[in-house]
Amino acid sequence: MKKLGGLDLIALILVIVGGLNWGLVGINGWNLVEGLGLGVTVTKIVYDLVGLSALYLIIIIGKLGKK
Numbered sequence: 001m002k003k004l005g006g007l008d009l010i011a012l013i014l015v016i017v018g019g020l021n022w023g024l025v026g027i028n029g030w031n032l033v034e035g036l037g038l039g040v041t042v043t044k045i046v047y048d049l050v051g052l053s054a055l056y057l058i059i060i061i062g063k064l065g066k067k
Contacts, residue, residue, distance in 0.1 A: 008060065011053035018050035 004012065021032045033046050 007056070011056045014050050014053040015057055018047075018054070 024030050024032050033043050038046070
């Protein structure tokens with residue numbers, strides 16, 4: 001398997017954080033990102049970055065499985 005580059009790793013971490021956040025929302029209705037009290041603008045930026053990271057990972061998914 002190829003090593004992950006810096007952008008790959010950041011995107012993966014953001015998608016994992018987003019998935020865990022949705023898991024918390026589903027399990028007990030608690031939104032971690034909003035719960036941190038970051039404000040509406042920063043919260044929106046975090047959500048945007050998670051979404052862009054998911055799109056990026058969809059684009060490079062073939063690279064992640066190649067040797």
